[in-house]
Each structure stands twice: as structure tokens, then as C-alpha cells.
Amino acid sequence: MSEHDDDLHGLLAEYETPSALVAACKKVRDAGYAKWDTYTPFPVHGIDKAMGIRMTALPWLVLIAALLGLGAAIWLQWWTNAVDYKFISSGKPMWSIPASVPVYFEVTILFSAFAALFGMLILNNLPQPAHPLDHLQAFGRATDDRFFLYIERGDAKFDESETQELLDGTHPIAVDIIHEDRSTSDRLPKPLLLTAAVVAVLALVPFAFIAKARAAKTTQTRIHAVGDMDWQVKYQAQQPNPLFPDQMAMRAPEPGTVAMDEHPDDEHLTAGKVDGQFARTFPQAFSVDAASMAKGKERFEIFCAPCHGISGNGDGPVSQRAMTLAEGTWVPPTNMGMDYLRQMPVGQLYDVVTHGVRNMPPYASQISLNDRWAVVLYLRALQKAKAAPVGELTDAERATLK
Numbered sequence: 001m002s003e004h005d006d007d008l009h010g011l012l013a014e015y016e017t018p019s020a021l022v023a024a025c026k027k028v029r030d031a032g033y034a035k036w037d038t039y040t041p042f043p044v045h046g047i048d049k050a051m052g053i054r055m056t057a058l059p060w061l062v063l064i065a066a067l068l069g070l071g072a073a074i075w076l077q078w079w080t081n082a083v084d085y086k087f088i089s090s091g092k093p094m095w096s097i098p099a100s101v102p103v104y105f106e107v108t109i110l111f112s113a114f115a116a117l118f119g120m121l122i123l124n125n126l127p128q129p130a131h132p133l134d135h136l137q138a139f140g141r142a143t144d145d146r147f148f149l150y151i152e153r154g155d156a157k158f159d160e161s162e163t164q165e166l167l168d169g170t171h172p173i174a175v176d177i178i179h180e181d182r183s184t185s186d187r188l189p190k191p192l193l194l195t196a197a198v199v200a201v202l203a204l205v206p207f208a209f210i211a212k213a214r215a216a217k218t219t220q221t222r223i224h225a226v227g228d229m230d231w232q233v234k235y236q237a238q239q240p241n242p243l244f245p246d247q248m249a250m251r252a253p254e255p256g257t258v259a260m261d262e263h264p265d266d267e268h269l270t271a272g273k274v275d276g277q278f279a280r281t282f283p284q285a286f287s288v289d290a291a292s293m294a295k296g297k298e299r300f301e302i303f304c305a306p307c308h309g310i311s312g313n314g315d316g317p318v319s320q321r322a323m324t325l326a327e328g329t330w331v332p333p334t335n336m337g338m339d340y341l342r343q344m345p346v347g348q349l350y351d352v353v354t355h356g357v358r359n360m361p362p363y364a365s366q367i368s369l370n371d372r373w374a375v376v377l378y379l380r381a382l383q384k385a386k387a388a389p390v391g392e393l394t395d396a397e398r399a400t401l402k
Contacts, residue, residue, distance in 0.1 A: 007180040009132045010152040011163055012139070013172040018044045021147040024170035025050035028149065031166055035155035039133075039142040061119040062112050069111025073104045088306045088317050129188055132181045138174070150178070270369065272347030272354075279347035286373045296378030299371050303363055312336030312382045331359055336379060337386040349376045 015021045021038060028036060029052040038047060081087075082095040092099070121127065133139045133150065142148050149170075151163055160177075167175050224230050235241045241249035267273050269283040282288050301310065309315040314333040322330035334341065341349075353372045356362035367375065 007182070008153050008160065009178045009180045010150055010158075011160070011167060012133065012136070012176045012178050013149045013167040013170060014138060014174045014176070015147040015149070015170075015172050018047075018147055020171065021149060022047055022050045024149050024167070024172070027166065027170055028151065032157055033151055033155050033163075034157075036149065036151040039139070039148040039150065041141075041143050041145060041147075044147075056123060058116065058119050058123060062115045065111040065115030066108050069108040070104055072111070073100070073107035076107070077103055086317060087321075088301075127188070130181060132178045135181060136176060136178065138176065146173075268347070269373075272345075272350035274347070277347075278345040278351065280345045282346060282373060282377065286370060288377060292370075292374045292377055293381060295371060296374030296376070296381075299367055299375050300378050303367060304375065307333040307360075308336060309333075311386075312379065333360075337383055342383045342387065346376050346380065349379060 013024065015024060018040065021040065022044065025038060025047060029050065038044075038051065040047070077100040078095045086094055088094075138146070139148065149167070149172075151158060151167070157163075164175060235249035237250040239249050240247045244251070266283065266285060268279050269285045272279055286292070304312075305316055306318045307314075307316045309319070312335070314335040316333065319330070319332055323332070350372055352360070353367065353375055354362060354364045363372065
């Protein structure tokens with residue numbers, strides 16, 4: 001290599017057909033060159049084999065990223081739901097794999113996409129803002145109707161005369177000597193770097209607001225990004241509604257209709273009353289047994305425990321959260337072990353579960369008739385467990401008392 005070619009970057013061979021390029025690739029491959037590439041206006045079948053290109057590591061990078069994303073999603077769902085912010089929702093588990101599948105899928109795909117994009121850029125040494133080939137006018141036809149093979153000077157086997165001779169033997173249209181481009185920097189433009197820096201800083205702003213919100217307490221109204229989600233156009237139960245002649249928003253059942261699973265002839269079963277008074281016994285149509293107790297426990301933990309707590313002490317997670325926020329308008333749920341509730345007839349307890357009371361909503365539409373009685377049965381068991389008279393205990397139970 002002559003001294004005046006110190007700025008030599010490589011040799012570029014131009015071909016007219018894809019077959020000529022593939023044949024040239026085989027010769028360069030067999031000659032043992034490593035730092036070389038081809039440029040074509042469209043994908044050429046078989047050229048990767050002709051160049052001796054081995055399978056890229058990109059699929060493995062994507063697989064590893066996918067597994068990392070799946071692991072991160074599992075940890076995120078478990079930590080947020082079962083550790084950091086426990087919340088009972090209709091008796092469902094704190095952390096459930098089926099309920100979290102959409103999050104697992106989305107995070108796995110997100111990590112895979114990032115790995116595919118950035119892995120491709122890194123493996124291809126991209127981006128390259130400038131390259132010596134950009135200044136060769138003939139190279140513009142690489143996107144039109146010409147096929148090029150380029151061997152870089154940095155290759156260990158590169159020798160200008162020998163490499164020139166090798167390329168001439170592949171019968172190209174022309175072989176051009178490519179020199180280093182001293183006029184154009186190969187670094188990213190400063191405006192682009194500045195823009196990227198600004199975007200990166202702005203991307204951190206939401207996380208800063210989230211961190212501030214988690215660490216701060218405020219009595220100010222939160223930001224309502226979508227007002228319709230917070231102030232829906234609808235009539236509340238006790239509001240007047242001009243759409244009906246009686247101006248009532250809450251509609252009464254049509255005359256003569258009977259709700260499913262109801263027994264209009266059994267007032268004790270359906271209303272919890274006998275001769276107009278709340279019953280103190282369970283209806284004959286309801287089975288007081290272990291199966292009903294288990295069903296009542298299940299329904300209590302789903303519908304009642306979020307506010308009243310697992311033990312009925314009025315310390316459920318909803319109540320605890322409201323007390324923590326110190327809203328000032330929250331009325332704590334009733335402690336089910338209070339004396340007046342232990343003396344309350346079972347029929348009245350059934351009526352409360354059915355129709356609600358004060359801030360407690362009715363559950364007739366969510367809990368079936370027999371299950372409502374099962375909830376009352378389980379509630380009675382909780383109350384007795386809290387303050388059972390000694391006279392009602394068996395000898396074995398008394399022996400366990402200290």
C-alpha cells in the first residue's frame with residue numbers, strides 16, 4: 001500500500017446483476033475476508049449464505065429480554081397487589097396469575113420490542129451519520145439498479161493490490177478506491193443530541209410527579225384528566241327525573257312481577273318477618289348446616305369483609321384506606337360484635353343485607369336469597385365467637401379457657 005493512500009478506507013466493486021454479486025461474494029468469502037458488506041436495491045435470495053453470514057444473536061437477545069420482561073411483570077403485579085397496596089376486591093386473591101396475564105403479555109412484548117430494535121442497531125453499528133460511500137455518485141444506484149460489494153481497509157487480510165486483483169477477478173463493472181471523508185464528522189449532529197437529551201429529561205417528568213404524589217399528602221382536588229369519568233351525566237337514585245311522569249329516577253318494579261329466586265308466599269324466607277315482625281329464627285326452607293355456614297363465610301369475605309373486615313370488627317381495607325386518607329366524611333363500618341347487633345333478630349340482619357342501611361348499599365341484586373341467609377348464619381357464628389356465654393359452651397370448650 002502506497003504512502004499517499006494513508007486515508008484509504010476500502011475498495012468498492014460494482015455489479016450489474018444479482019447473480020454476478022452472489023458469485024463475487026463466494027470468492028471474497030473463500031478468500032477469508034471478514035470486514036466487508038454488500039449493498040443491493042432489493043433483498044437477494046441466497047446472498048447471506050454466499051457471504052458466509054452465520055445466524056445472528058438477535059433472536060437470543062429478544063428471548064432473554066422477553067424472559068426478563070415476563071419476570072419483571074410478574075414481580076410488578078405481585079409487589080403492587082400483594083405487598084405494597086393490598087386491597088380485597090370481592091373476595092378475590094390479592095395476586096392472581098390469570099388476572100395478570102394481560103400485563104404479563106404487554107410487558108413481555110415491550111421488552112422484546114426494545115431488545116429487537118436496540119439489538120439490531122448495536123449489531124449493525126448503527127446509526128452511522130456519515131460514511132465515505134455517501135459521497136460516491138455511482139453508489140446512489142444501490143437503491144435503484146446496481147449491486148455493490150465493499151471491502152474495508154480495516155480487514156486483517158486487506159492489501160490494496162491483492163484485494164484489487166481479487167475484485168477484478170469477479171468481473172465487476174468498476175472498482176472504486178474509497179478514501180476517508182475528512183470533511184464530514186461521523187458523530188451525531190449536536191442538534192440531534194440536544195433534542196434527545198431534552199426528550200430524555202421530559203420523559204422523567206411523569207415519574208417525578210408519581211414519586212412526589214406517593215410521598216406527599218394534600219387536601220386539594222386531584223387533576224381530572226377525563227372529566228366524564230368522574231362526573232357522569234346520569235340521575236342518582238334520589239334525584240328527580242323529568243323523563244317519567246312521577247319525576248322519580250329510581251323505578252319501582254312493575255306490578256305483579258316477582259324477582260327470580262323469590263318466594264312471595266313465604267314472608268319468613270323472603271322478608272325475614274313473621275306476622276309483620278322480624279323473625280328471631282331462621283326460616284324452615286333454609287338449611288342451617290355446615291354447608292350453609294361455609295357458603296356464608298365465602299359470601300361474607302367477598303361482599304362484607306372489604307368494609308367490615310374478616311372478623312367483622314369494622315376494620316376492612318376499604319375502611320383503613322379511607323381513615324388513612326383522612327377525608328373527614330368517612331363513617332367507619334359498624335363493629336358486628338356490638339351488643340345491640342348481637343341482640344338484633346336474624347330477620348332484621350337479613351333485611352339489612354337485602355336492602356342496606358345508611359351508607360351500606362343493598363345486596364339483593366348481588367347475593368341470592370339463600371346466600372343472604374347464609375351470610376346471616378355466618379355473622380351469628382362470628383358474634384358468638386366474640387362473646388359466647390359460658391353457659392352455652394361444652395365441657396371440652398370450657399376446659400380450653402384460661
